[in-house]
Amino acid sequence: MSSNRKNWAGNYQYKAKNLYQPKTVEEIQQIVAKAKKVKAVGSQHCFNDIADSDETQISCENLNKIISIDEKTVTIESGLKYGQFCSELDEKGFAIHNLASLPHISVVGACVTATHGSGVKNKNLAEAVSEIEFVAGTGDLLALSREKDGEKFNGAVVNLGGLGIVTKITLDTEKSFQVRQDCFQNLALEELPDNFETIMSAGYSVSLFTDWQKPSINQIWVKSRLDREFNEFEDEYFDAKKCTENIHPIDGISAENCTEQLGIGGVWYERLPHFKMGFTPSVGAELQSEYFVARENAVEAIFALEKIREQIAPLLLVSEIRTIAADEMWLSMNYQRDSVAFHFTWKQDADAVMRLLPTIESTLERFNARPHWGKLFTMSKEKIHSLYPKMKDFIELLHEYDPQEKFVNKYLQQNILR
Ligand SMILES: Cc1cc2nc3c(=O)[nH]c(=O)nc-3n(C[C@H](O)[C@H](O)[C@H](O)COP(=O)(O)OP(=O)(O)OC[C@H]3O[C@@H](n4cnc5c(N)ncnc54)[C@H](O)[C@@H]3O)c2cc1C
Known part of the structure; x- marks a missing residue:
C-alpha cells in the first residue's frame, strides 16, 4: 500500500491506492486479472501522470535478472535499469547501440516512451527491442517479436504502458566499443x-x-x-x-x-x-x-x-x-x-x-x-492525433490486448483514446 509516493523529480504525486511489487510473473497475472485499473510503474523518471492508475500500480523492480546474453541479444527481466546490467553485458564483450543521458532509468519505461540519446545515425532506445513478453489485460502472458510480428510489433513497443505489464524484454547487442x-x-x-x-x-x-x-x-x-x-x-x-x-x-x-x-x-x-x-x-x-x-x-x-x-x-x-x-x-x-x-x-x-x-x-x-x-x-x-498517422491502429492494438481498458489511465484518456 502506498501514500505520498512521488515521481523522481517530486513534481507528481501518484494517486494509485495500491502499489504491488510482485516477485513472479504468476503474481503479476493474478494482480492484473483481479484489478479493474492497473498500470506498470518503472523507475519513476517521467514528469507527468503517464505511469499512474486510479487503482493499482505494479512495480517490476523485483524482476531484476539478466536472463541471457548471446552474440546478438540480451534478454532481461523488466525491472532492470540500464545501469544494472550494462557492465555485465560489457564484460561478456557486448554493447547496446545507444543510451539516454542517464543510466538510472528502467529499460522498459524508457523503451515504451521512445526515450533516446543522440546521433544523426542513431535511432532511439526502443529500436533495440526485438521481443517483449507481457501480461495483457486478460491476465494472459503473451509475447511479440520483431521477427514474427512485423508491423504489429512496430505498434507494440512504444506503447506508453497501454498494452500490459511487460515482464521480459530482449534487446539487440553489438560488439562492445x-x-x-x-x-x-x-x-x-x-x-x-x-x-x-x-x-x-x-x-x-x-x-x-x-x-x-x-x-x-x-x-x-x-x-x-x-x-x-x-x-x-x-x-x-x-x-x-x-x-x-x-x-x-x-x-x-x-x-x-x-x-x-x-x-x-x-x-x-x-x-x-x-x-x-x-x-x-x-x-x-x-x-x-x-x-x-x-x-x-x-x-x-x-x-x-x-x-x-x-x-x-x-x-x-x-x-x-x-x-x-x-x-x-x-x-x-x-x-x-x-x-x-x-x-x-x-x-x-x-x-x-x-x-x-x-x-x-x-x-x-x-x-x-x-x-x-x-x-x-x-x-x-486532436493535435497529437494529427502528428501520428498510425494513432488509430495503435488504439485498435491497445483494445486487442486490453479489451476492458484496465491499463487506460487519465493520461491515455487525455492524450490517446478517442
Ligand atoms: C534526469 C532525467 C534525464 C532524462 N534523460 C532523458 C534522455 O536523455 N532522453 C529521453 O528521451 N528521455 C530522458 N528522460 C525521460 C525518461 O527517459 C522517460 O521519462 C522514461 O520513460 C523513464 O522511464 P521510467 O521507467 O523511469 O518511467 P516511469 O515514469 O516509471 O514509467 C514510464 C512509462 O513506462 C511504463 N512502464 C514502466 N515499466 C513498465 C513495464 N514493466 N511494463 C509496461 N509498462 C511499463 C509506465 O506505465 C509508463 O507508461 C529523462 C528523465 C530524467 C528524470
Whole structure:
C-alpha cells in the first residue's frame, strides 16, 4: 500500500491506492486479472501522470535478472535499469547501440516512451527491442517479436504502458566499443545555419547545450566511438573552445556527477550517458519538456526559439539539442522522420512552466513538433492525433490486448483514446 509516493523529480504525486511489487510473473497475472485499473510503474523518471492508475500500480523492480546474453541479444527481466546490467553485458564483450543521458532509468519505461540519446545515425532506445513478453489485460502472458510480428510489433513497443505489464524484454547487442567525449564551450548561434549538419555529425553522438541567455550555444559534447574513424579535434571547433576540464551541462555546477570527458576513452556505458550511475543525474529539483521536429527544419526551429529566448531563459536551467534517426515505431516521436529534439530542463516552477509551454508549442507548431511522452506538454489530443498517422491502429492494438481498458489511465484518456 502506498501514500505520498512521488515521481523522481517530486513534481507528481501518484494517486494509485495500491502499489504491488510482485516477485513472479504468476503474481503479476493474478494482480492484473483481479484489478479493474492497473498500470506498470518503472523507475519513476517521467514528469507527468503517464505511469499512474486510479487503482493499482505494479512495480517490476523485483524482476531484476539478466536472463541471457548471446552474440546478438540480451534478454532481461523488466525491472532492470540500464545501469544494472550494462557492465555485465560489457564484460561478456557486448554493447547496446545507444543510451539516454542517464543510466538510472528502467529499460522498459524508457523503451515504451521512445526515450533516446543522440546521433544523426542513431535511432532511439526502443529500436533495440526485438521481443517483449507481457501480461495483457486478460491476465494472459503473451509475447511479440520483431521477427514474427512485423508491423504489429512496430505498434507494440512504444506503447506508453497501454498494452500490459511487460515482464521480459530482449534487446539487440553489438560488439562492445570504447567512446571518448570532447567538450567545447561558446559557439555563436550564427555558426549554425551553415554548419548544423557538420557539427551534429562531428561524432557518434553529439549534444548542444544552451541556457538561451545569449544567442549562443554554451557547450558542445561530442561522443566518438574509438572503433570507428573519429575526429581528433584542435583547441577550437568553429569558434568554440575545447574544454580543459570536465564540465556539467549547467554552467557553475560541479562536473563530479558527469561521465569522464577530456577525450579520455572508456567503455560505452560510461561515456554515452552524460551522468554517472550512483550519482544524481541532471539537477534533481527540476522539470523537463522536449519537442521533436524534422531534422531538415532544425536551424529554422532553433532561430524560432531564439526569438522567444527572453521568455524561456528566466525559467530554464538548460536546453539540450540532439538528433535521432527516423524509425517505424508507430508512436515514436521519430516515426518516419529524422529528427532534432529540443529539450528543456526547467526550474521547478510548475505553474510558470505550464504557462510558457503553449508559447513554445505554438512557436514549433509549423514544424509539426511532437512532444516527448514522458515529459511536460500541453498539446491537445486532436493535435497529437494529427502528428501520428498510425494513432488509430495503435488504439485498435491497445483494445486487442486490453479489451476492458484496465491499463487506460487519465493520461491515455487525455492524450490517446478517442
Ligand atoms: C534526469 C532525467 C534525464 C532524462 N534523460 C532523458 C534522455 O536523455 N532522453 C529521453 O528521451 N528521455 C530522458 N528522460 C525521460 C525518461 O527517459 C522517460 O521519462 C522514461 O520513460 C523513464 O522511464 P521510467 O521507467 O523511469 O518511467 P516511469 O515514469 O516509471 O514509467 C514510464 C512509462 O513506462 C511504463 N512502464 C514502466 N515499466 C513498465 C513495464 N514493466 N511494463 C509496461 N509498462 C511499463 C509506465 O506505465 C509508463 O507508461 C529523462 C528523465 C530524467 C528524470
